[in-house]
Amino acid sequence: METKVKKSKKWKYHTSHRFILIDGEKEHKFSFQTQLYQIGVYGIVNGDSGSQGGYTPNKLVRMEKSLLKDLESGRIKDLEFGREITVSDETGFFVEVD
Numbered sequence: 001m002e003t004k005v006k007k008s009k010k011w012k013y014h015t016s017h018r019f020i021l022i023d024g025e026k027e028h029k030f031s032f033q034t035q036l037y038q039i040g041v042y043g044i045v046n047g048d049s050g051s052q053g054g055y056t057p058n059k060l061v062r063m064e065k066s067l068l069k070d071l072e073s074g075r076i077k078d079l080e081f082g083r084e085i086t087v088s089d090e091t092g093f094f095v096e097v098d
Helices: 059-072
Strands: 010-016 016-023 028-035 039-044 053-054 074-079 084-088 095-097
Touching: 016 039, 016 059, 039 059, 053 059, 074 084
Parallel strands: none
Antiparallel strands: 010 084, 016 028, 016 074, 028 039, 039 053, 084 095
C-alpha cells in the first residue's frame, strides 16, 4: 500500500485587525485579536468573550482579503493590521515559521 504524503501549506496573515464599520450615519469600531494554537486560531472581537471563535489560517487570509475590499468600497475605514506571521502545517499542526 502506498502512503500519500500530505503537501504542507503556508499562510500569511496578521495577528490583529482594527477598523471602523460605516453603517449609514453610524460608525462602529472593531478590533479583532488572534492567538495561534497547534489545532487552529483563537479569535476574539472587541475583547468580548461572547464574541470569540475558532478559525483556520486559511479563513483569516480570506477575511483579510474581504476587509481590503470593504476598505476600497468605503464600507469600512481606518483599517490597521497588526504583526504579520507565516503559518505552516508541515508537522500536521499549525506552527509559526520564518
